[in-house]
Amino acid sequence: MASLPEQQATEWRYRLMSPMGVYPKCDIHVEEVSLVVSDNFISIANSESGKGKEVLLKAAILCSSVAASNTFKFYAFPNYHHLLDPCLASQLTEYLELDILQKHAAEYAELGETVPEFDWYENAKGASLPPVLGGTDYIFVDQDVDAVSIQRLYQALSESHCVKLSGAIRALVQTNALSCHNQFRQEACGLLLDGLRLLEEVDGFQSESAQLSTVLAQLGDSAEDYLISRQQMSQDIGPIDFHRLFVQSCTQLRKYLLSHS
16 A cells, blocks of 8 residues: 655545445555545545546556456546545545535534535435445455555656646546446447547557557548547447457556656
């Protein structure tokens, strides 16, 4: 587990993760961002200085090993919540659960202190809700995570100022989330192709994967060719090839980032 320096209590904002994903069985901390894992809830939290960097942590985890990209799926609820009390990273599990339960309690709303934030999820029934909100259990995969690689990849992504690399990272993370829904595989495939096209234009990036190179060649060079090819290939690429493309994309991105960090 990568550790966050604990110099003083910090203010946090967080998003809950849905049980429709597949998650590691341990917390992962990197500087301003933390993946907090418990049986009752999973959350990704960031400090004030880590706003917008949760996507970098997800990407770093997915790219850290073939096993990670082959297994984990991060599916977050869209709403951000602010932790009422500052705390250390090591206290996040306790403080987050108390925060969720307090805001979800009817008596808290009756006091007029806040609108019950988690009522926003009232239409997310059954498998979508985490246990802390009365939903189903999470799917955990008890495999080792490479904390050193995650830290290095996160640092490399944090220090990059390449707009195309940033766009590719977001496309890969969104692809991973959409893949939790089989009915959205075509949309997920389109995002994956977007990410590959952007990666191809990143200075110094070279794919060593024959499958990725073939797909990139089929996408064409012009914007018009790309749009036509993207639409057709999103329909034609099957679930097995889609999964392989995603894993290979993460693998090639890992090699690029570690060689340029």
